[in-house]
Amino acid sequence: MIQVFGHYSPDTDSTGSPIIWAWYLNEVAGQPAEAVLLGEPNTEAAFVLRHWECPKPAIRTEFADGAPVVIVDTNNPAELPANINSLDIMAIIDHHKLVGGLETKGPIDITIRPLACTATIMHELIGDAPMPDWVKGIMLSCILSDTLEFRSPTTTPKDRAVAEALAADLGVDMHDLAAQMFAAKSDVSAFSAAELLKMDAKKYAVGGKTFRISVL
Numbered sequence: 001m002i003q004v005f006g007h008y009s010p011d012t013d014s015t016g017s018p019i020i021w022a023w024y025l026n027e028v029a030g031q032p033a034e035a036v037l038l039g040e041p042n043t044e045a046a047f048v049l050r051h052w053e054c055p056k057p058a059i060r061t062e063f064a065d066g067a068p069v070v071i072v073d074t075n076n077p078a079e080l081p082a083n084i085n086s087l088d089i090m091a092i093i094d095h096h097k098l099v100g101g102l103e104t105k106g107p108i109d110i111t112i113r114p115l116a117c118t119a120t121i122m123h124e125l126i127g128d129a130p131m132p133d134w135v136k137g138i139m140l141s142c143i144l145s146d147t148l149e150f151r152s153p154t155t156t157p158k159d160r161a162v163a164e165a166l167a168a169d170l171g172v173d174m175h176d177l178a179a180q181m182f183a184a185k186s187d188v189s190a191f192s193a194a195e196l197l198k199m200d201a202k203k204y205a206v207g208g209k210t211f212r213i214s215v216l
């Protein structure tokens, strides 16, 4: 069983892309695979799973040496399990700069493209294989998240075109979906009052992005 995962502190792309790729490996490539998360998904990613009625993948942080894995949405060993180079890395699919430090047992498939989102790359890799609506929905959510609804300067015409095609296909209002996702992201109700007070006027990192939260 191939385990597919993204980075620690999973945001929407690092939650959704392992799910998309595990679906692809299982249903199209015929390779048994399981999406796993290296931690609790952030509040936006949790919303996306509920919205598309997708079960939350198992959370796992320990992996046996030699376990076959596919890494998505990062190529940075600092964002991955400590024994990552003892695992059998079979493929990497990512849209971040090449950091270096990963070592593989043999020649592998590496796809790093200068797009705004891992899910956009997966859309290209999957090609014409028919995807169920929930996979399309998760893909769309990943793109809206990583592009900040196309406001991020990392957004490419390809990301936008894929998102627009998926939204049209699903009959989804992208702006409405993005608004619900971003509302979920800023939902601090998961934190206790004491935790919020500690965060007061401090930088707080969520899903790799840094926020400044102040509590009145």
Ligand SMILES: [Mn+2]
Residues within 6 Å of the ligand: 013, 014, 073, 095, 116, 117, 118, 146
């Ligand atoms: Mn990403």
